[in-house]
Amino acid sequence: MSDYSFSDDSVPLELLRRRAFNMRWAQQPAGVIPLTAADPDFMVCPPIQDALVRYVRDGVLSYVPPEGLPEFREAVAEWMRSTRQMDCLPEHVFATDSAASGMAVIARACLKPGDEALIPGPVDFLLHHTIEAAGARAVRVSVTRSTTAEQFIAGMEAKLTPRTRMLWLCNPHNPLGVVYSRDWLKTVAEWAISKGLKILSDEIWSDIVYTPHQHVALASISPEIARNTVTVYGFSKNFALAGLRIGCLICGDLLWKKEIVAASDAESTVYGVSVLSQVAVIAALRDGRTWLADFIRHLQSQRDYAVQRLSQWPGVKVEPPQGTYVIFPNTQALDADSERLCARLREEAKVALVPGLPRWFGEGSSGHLRICFATSRGILKEAFDRLDPVVKARAVNQR
Ligand SMILES: Cc1ncc(COP(=O)(O)O)c(C=O)c1O
Numbered sequence: 001m002s003d004y005s006f007s008d009d010s011v012p013l014e015l016l017r018r019r020a021f022n023m024r025w026a027q028q029p030a031g032v033i034p035l036t037a038a039d040p041d042f043m044v045c046p047p048i049q050d051a052l053v054r055y056v057r058d059g060v061l062s063y064v065p066p067e068g069l070p071e072f073r074e075a076v077a078e079w080m081r082s083t084r085q086m087d088c089l090p091e092h093v094f095a096t097d098s099a100a101s102g103m104a105v106i107a108r109a110c111l112k113p114g115d116e117a118l119i120p121g122p123v124d125f126l127l128h129h130t131i132e133a134a135g136a137r138a139v140r141v142s143v144t145r146s147t148t149a150e151q152f153i154a155g156m157e158a159k160l161t162p163r164t165r166m167l168w169l170c171n172p173h174n175p176l177g178v179v180y181s182r183d184w185l186k187t188v189a190e191w192a193i194s195k196g197l198k199i200l201s202d203e204i205w206s207d208i209v210y211t212p213h214q215h216v217a218l219a220s221i222s223p224e225i226a227r228n229t230v231t232v233y234g235f236s237k238n239f240a241l242a243g244l245r246i247g248c249l250i251c252g253d254l255l256w257k258k259e260i261v262a263a264s265d266a267e268s269t270v271y272g273v274s275v276l277s278q279v280a281v282i283a284a285l286r287d288g289r290t291w292l293a294d295f296i297r298h299l300q301s302q303r304d305y306a307v308q309r310l311s312q313w314p315g316v317k318v319e320p321p322q323g324t325y326v327i328f329p330n331t332q333a334l335d336a337d338s339e340r341l342c343a344r345l346r347e348e349a350k351v352a353l354v355p356g357l358p359r360w361f362g363e364g365s366s367g368h369l370r371i372c373f374a375t376s377r378g379i380l381k382e383a384f385d386r387l388d389p390v391v392k393a394r395a396v397n398q399r
Helices: 013-019 046-058 070-084 099-110 125-133 149-159 182-194 223-227 254-264 275-287 289-310 338-349 377-398
Strands: 093-096 116-121 137-142 164-170 198-202 229-234 247-251 369-372
Touching: 046 275, 070 093, 070 247, 070 275, 093 099, 093 254, 099 125, 099 164, 099 198, 099 229, 099 247, 099 254, 116 125, 116 149, 125 137, 125 164, 137 149, 149 182, 164 182, 182 198, 182 223, 223 229, 229 254, 247 254, 289 377, 338 369, 338 377
Parallel strands: 116 137, 116 164, 164 198, 198 229
Antiparallel strands: 093 247, 229 247
């Protein structure tokens, strides 16, 4: 039984057209359906709305502690313990203004210009972007949906140099949709630690996982892995809070965390997280569980629907994501140039998608499209009804 609805009526289209940026409704020509940036089309859950209104009505919006409100850090720690059996205490938690900025802080704190960090390829652009913005080099190690830990390690061995300092992972993986198993993670992490590497584990997608898969937090695997791992977590995907720019870092080694906090410049107040964003997260983690469970149930059915529609596209290969709400079909049979294919689909079908381009996902993404399905069934169906004839005409022309 669902308490919350994710029906067509729950999508506030007029507001999205004015407020949802980053390649979404507010940035598309009228009539175009954006299945682009991974940001849900639904309103944030009522407990979050109520908490924000109450806090604003109270009328005090003073400075907050640089590492986050005590209630924020306690709520995150409790969430990590109860949902992931992670040995997390409030002092391990550091509030950052988005997961992306948490990654940038780690890059600044842990990588010097010329240093190298291994990242999977393909993967979300934020990994290479934040590493390179710190003057370091992102070194890509190829992965596919089925890459074993041993194959990934062999790939890393081949790229290891005296300048390699870190391994950055993304689990669940955007855009491949893989949820890594405990064995995979343990084998890879133990190899990295044996080479003296620190690990960043981007787990922003870790609440969006479909049965029978289960998220294993890297830092929950062993105390040694926890000491060598900084976990990036966020609230844009699970609770639709992208506009509040809020995330956090969880670091098992308190001395290392101190260096990360120093590099963030939060103590000087140059940076720091808005108090309202933290209030929203406290409400989400304490009172948003039912909403999140209903959201995931809706997403699982959207995922199945998207797979079923995509599997009817001639020559297109698609695998259901185990986690995340993006799907990444191989559309090479339609057009090897995914940017050209995307432009055509936007023009003729009036549906905007993300092309598999190196600038978004790095190597291994060419010939793919990324489709976000965190919308209502009616909107997703309308998008596929528009895409189908264009895709099928394209497939005939390709013969
Ligand atoms: C893998 C991954 N990491 C980080 C982020 C950034 O999240 P935030 O909005 O908290 O900066 C995203 C957002 O798309 C993502 O997909």
